Amino acid sequence: MVNNVSKTYGDYKALNNASIEVEKGSIFGLLGPNGAGKTTLIRIINQITMPDTGSVILDGEPLQPHHIKYIGYLPEERGLYKSMKVGEQALYLAQLKGLSKQEAKERLKYWFDRLEIGDWWDKKIQELSKGMAQKIQFVVTVLHKPKLLIFDEPFSGFDPINANLIKDEILKLRDEGATVIFSTHRMESVEEMCDHIALIHKSNKILDGKLIDIKRQYKNNTFEIGLITQDHASTTAMLKDKFEISPATFKSINNELQYKVRIPDSVSPNDFVSYLTSLGQLTHFVEVVPSASDIFIETIQKN
Amino acid sequence: MNHLPLIIKREYLTKVRNKSFIIMTFLSPLIFVGIFALVAYLSSLNSDTVRKISVLDESGLFTNEFKSSPHLQYKLLSGNNLSEAKKEAESQEIYGLLYIPKIDKLEDLSKEITFYSEDSPSLSLMGDINDLLENKVNTLKLKEAGIDSETIKNLHINISANQETFKGKETSKLGSGLKLIFGGLAGYLLFMFIIIYGNMIMRSVIEEKTSRVIEVIISSVKPRLLLLGKIFGTTLAGITQFVVWVVLILVLMTVVTSIFGIDPSSATPSQQVLENSVSGGTQQVLQDVMIEINNLPITNLIIMFILFFVGGYLLYASLYASVGAAVDSETDTQQFMMPILMPLILAVYVGFFTVIDNPHGTVSQVFSYIPFTSPVVMLMRIPFGVPLWQQIISVLILFASFIVMVWFAAKIYRVGILMYGKKPTYKEIFKWLKY
Numbered sequence: 001m002v003n004n005v006s007k008t009y010g011d012y013k014a015l016n017n018a019s020i021e022v023e024k025g026s027i028f029g030l031l032g033p034n035g036a037g038k039t040t041l042i043r044i045i046n047q048i049t050m051p052d053t054g055s056v057i058l059d060g061e062p063l064q065p066h067h068i069k070y071i072g073y074l075p076e077e078r079g080l081y082k083s084m085k086v087g088e089q090a091l092y093l094a095q096l097k098g099l100s101k102q103e104a105k106e107r108l109k110y111w112f113d114r115l116e117i118g119d120w121w122d123k124k125i126q127e128l129s130k131g132m133a134q135k136i137q138f139v140v141t142v143l144h145k146p147k148l149l150i151f152d153e154p155f156s157g158f159d160p161i162n163a164n165l166i167k168d169e170i171l172k173l174r175d176e177g178a179t180v181i182f183s184t185h186r187m188e189s190v191e192e193m194c195d196h197i198a199l200i201h202k203s204n205k206i207l208d209g210k211l212i213d214i215k216r217q218y219k220n221n222t223f224e225i226g227l228i229t230q231d232h233a234s235t236t237a238m239l240k241d242k243f244e245i246s247p248a249t250f251k252s253i254n255n256e257l258q259y260k261v262r263i264p265d266s267v268s269p270n271d272f273v274s275y276l277t278s279l280g281q282l283t284h285f286v287e288v289v290p291s292a293s294d295i296f297i298e299t300i301q302k303n
Numbered sequence: 304m305n306h307l308p309l310i311i312k313r314e315y316l317t318k319v320r321n322k323s324f325i326i327m328t329f330l331s332p333l334i335f336v337g338i339f340a341l342v343a344y345l346s347s348l349n350s351d352t353v354r355k356i357s358v359l360d361e362s363g364l365f366t367n368e369f370k371s372s373p374h375l376q377y378k379l380l381s382g383n384n385l386s387e388a389k390k391e392a393e394s395q396e397i398y399g400l401l402y403i404p405k406i407d408k409l410e411d412l413s414k415e416i417t418f419y420s421e422d423s424p425s426l427s428l429m430g431d432i433n434d435l436l437e438n439k440v441n442t443l444k445l446k447e448a449g450i451d452s453e454t455i456k457n458l459h460i461n462i463s464a465n466q467e468t469f470k471g472k473e474t475s476k477l478g479s480g481l482k483l484i485f486g487g488l489a490g491y492l493l494f495m496f497i498i499i500y501g502n503m504i505m506r507s508v509i510e511e512k513t514s515r516v517i518e519v520i521i522s523s524v525k526p527r528l529l530l531l532g533k534i535f536g537t538t539l540a541g542i543t544q545f546v547v548w549v550v551l552i553l554v555l556m557t558v559v560t561s562i563f564g565i566d567p568s569s570a571t572p573s574q575q576v577l578e579n580s581v582s583g584g585t586q587q588v589l590q591d592v593m594i595e596i597n598n599l600p601i602t603n604l605i606i607m608f609i610l611f612f613v614g615g616y617l618l619y620a621s622l623y624a625s626v627g628a629a630v631d632s633e634t635d636t637q638q639f640m641m642p643i644l645m646p647l648i649l650a651v652y653v654g655f656f657t658v659i660d661n662p663h664g665t666v667s668q669v670f671s672y673i674p675f676t677s678p679v680v681m682l683m684r685i686p687f688g689v690p691l692w693q694q695i696i697s698v699l700i701l702f703a704s705f706i707v708m709v710w711f712a713a714k715i716y717r718v719g720i721l722m723y724g725k726k727p728t729y730k731e732i733f734k735w736l737k738y
Binding site for chain 2: 046065074084
């Protein structure tokens, strides 16, 4: 949980009274355009920078230096020592997080086997491809079984197969009880994974809540319809007369009218359906749920 | 704090395992000894050649003066005239021909004597010949004036004032020379050490920045701890390299001198200087040197050398680290290097000019307290005898300023390591201190 956090760099206000609350065992999506202040917020949670005002509370306790062992952080600007061997490096980073050497070795073996990268142990990072190094980085991040995982653009540099693999691992970690904060620009992964989201824009938090609730808020009674009628032109005119319509396209085997129709609150969907059936044969009727991407763009433009 | 040993260990191991580090460590002594051996060999080669010189003495005054030595053979010609002698000298590969014509007055000799040779003759040879002739002519002149040269010799008294401190310690010119060498060497070593290993730290910080590993690390450890670990780790690596160098050079020197049978003292110029300053054979000089070395405050020197070495190095190392943190790449470091190098260079200049002139003068004293110059200047002063309390105060100031410096450096470091893209100005860096 983050309370009223502000941070100023010189004359530049990077965060302005931002508060978020992350539920235990959920995946929290931190969204925002470039330069909005996401990384600053993440760095404050990681105690890399200190907030000017406000506080961070972890598990009911104000954030303290020893908490870093409960946090696993995969920064956007990430890298590894190029000339160090994979195994050595992973051990070093794990020990910095407070694991004993023995423990670290066992867990590394488990993870390396699991991700099928066991034979990389003695390779130097500079011999690996970017995606391969990312995998190591992921392992290092989760190795000390942190309660709170923070991923900044975790999928960049991964091919779709590996991205899926990592996605599944993250979901699995969540199921095992870890809390995940997740910052990304890839809206489809937000859609797939996040339970909660918060949107930061120009140093201010402008949206926050359960993804489903937000979607409900943002839906505007718009439906996608497919209609087979005798006379397409007159039907279109009639629809246009009564509702806000815009062309839509979806795959279909029929030759039909395809429209997005927004109905006023006074009209219930049921009434709308019966009205449509009176016009012709209804082949397609779907409520348009705003995607995370739509919400993102709409909210940013409004502000 | 339990991460510190871990960080030090990593920094140390990465440095020590680095290929160029290993090569440098083992190659440098080889090169050093190799050059030394080469110089010694060449100089012995040079003096091995025997030079033959023909002397045509028409005046008959110098007949008994030219005594051949292993490297120089004189051949007295008689009966030839000058052109014959020249031809002969040229055809027989004789180094040169000294021609002394017949003269009426001794004064004329100064203009009339000529040395013929293939190329211009070596300076030292000409010096020797001129000295020899001059001596003889002087003696002859004295005789002419009716003065016995023996009388003159007896009249001449050599003065060499005995030097003694008020506490009754004997000092000598030789001792002062040695103190200079010791002090200068210690100061210079420190200077080199700071530059080489300071750069190493800087590069290591820059590497962490460019490889972007830094954010991962500092989400686990405090930047200050990382900075300290880096400084100590690199220092240890430096000391390791240093020890290896000293040991290797000593071993190789012994091997080389025993193989080539070269007397090392013949190749070191400092010894020759000392030889000139004291009359007497090499044996005597060596003995004097040993006595003087024993007279130096060796224990004091070694302890203080270590303290100042470590303190001075740590102080500068933290500066280097903050420069590394402030920039993105090594090419950007130039503008920030100047303020670091200035006091260092100043220290060496003060050391070599002021301390040599007057080890306990005001300037020397002041600079041996200022932390940025004290390691070099104080190390140069100590062989001349500095009261212990002064040394202790200077060391304390040094270490105190190291702690302050690390605090500043950590501030710059903390902000700098997360800054990418643009080269900061001094103004910005000053601002970082306030974050």
